[in-house]
Amino acid sequence: MELTPERLIAQLPNEPLRPVYLIAGPEPLRVLEAADAVRARARADGIDEREVFDADGRDADWNRLVQSFGAMSLFASRRLIEVRMPSAKPGKEGAEVISEFCAQAPQDVVLLITGDDWSRQHGGKWSEAVARVGHHAIAWALKPHELTEWVERRLRARGLRADRDAVERLVERVEGNLLAAGQEIDKLALLSDGQPIDLARMESYVADAARFDIFRLLDAALNGQGAHALRMLHGLRAEGEAVPALMGMLVMELQRIAALARVNAKGGNLASEFKAQRVWDSKQAVYRRALQRHDAARWEALLAEAGKVDRIAKGRPRIGEEPADAWLALERLLLAMSEQRGMQLLAKRAGG
Template structure:
């Protein structure tokens, strides 16, 4: 059965786990939350064993997964087996495996397929087989005119009430950033715990931090996610607010060092585990890694060190006159868009 995202939770509460679930979409927050809901339902129904298989590119070992699906569980009577498809495309071998499982599900396995990208072009006989044997849940990007409705539903799910004008103000402040919106709603739920007031515009203004006051975390997310226009806007906002560059550069250097390390790693998943990188952030790093070679990432890390020295007044000869804000913007534009690499030489 094909389900909308808002119906999944109710479906999980009202029935035993289906043999297979496909959670798909480019809205990372919503996909991760839906996958977490399936995992929670599995735990509630006594499934304690979980396997995770990252199936990306040439490293995807569908044969090993096939063997695992048919092997008896070692530690529990039932297990949850996850397949992660960052591109949303299992290929011929993967599509055959998933379709075969749907036709004859293993009695002790619930299969959870999480696809990081999705469109009508991704669908095929394999996803139809999932919908027939289990549930297919797709998340489409939340459009600007849908943000108010999405926020209203999110607020209600946290036990909060707000006027339409207050919801519109919150939508304006988060500026289409779904993760920022979810964080603001969770903060409101914490601040208003036990209160039954209806939030109006004035109260919303008093409680919600203006997301136009961008911080360095959002700046780095914009750069790593390949959003050059957002990078320029955030840099301008930080500069206008009088932020000091040295206070920002620690995080900039740290993030670039992380990406440079991941770029050199032979095993992405193992390196993420070693660096304790959350699953929700791994997709961002993968997108960034696809844009540059390991050598380029090392170069940009060196450039960041140069910006830091300029900002602290310790520039190398010939760079004393460089504007550190301009250099930071150029660096992060290059991170976001390979076409902007030429700016680093300017």
């Protein structure tokens, strides 16, 4: 049967390990935590040997996985074998391998399959085979009211008490990003003195805990507040952040705005694309202002510039990519996102 990741986590300590687990979906935090719970349950059963098989794309070597199923363990009586399948689509060969494993699961192997995506079209005989002998947990994207409940449960799990207004304030802040919500709740656990958290205290804690965070920095840049974005960037630098740690979220936002800009340029349904890109209603005005500032070609250019900044930060710049200072390169990118003048300066620098 299909479970939620949270249901799977709750059941794991109270039942024997199943031969196979499939955990997939578009919410990476829920997938990660459920997979971690399976790993922890395996360790509790004395399974210390773990193998990882990356099955990304059509070139996946499924025969190697079959050979691993049949190999004798050198160090332990049982093994945990993980199949990481980002698309959650094993293809014909992979589906056959997984189905055959489920039909005759080796006694010494626990199979954990994870994926970064899932839809009703992903399922098939292979996932049905998993459900018959194991567990199938899907981390569907949470709806707004479900996020409120999720935040409340997570607060309680951390020993925190917050009234509904305080919870709603936190939900508004993270705007559907579970990773951000989890980080904020972890911060609250450190800051709270055990007293109930009302709206005023939540606003105070959130402001103190993340006064220079990457989410607000990106909001400032998309809103056209270049100076404010740079002040927050300087704050992050002073707090010891590194440029590579900031680039993942920045690139994700630029990919999202570039996709929106392409639809907008073609006169497409922007409201539908907002939904596809999982942009909440409260955030859409920010993106609309950004779309008015630059056209699709410029947002694509800024996305390419982010790749340059990332390479510089990691010490792998291409010939002719300057400046060598990753922080200065990131400042220029944020200013270009924020202001027409910044885009002109970036173009001038690129042209020498």
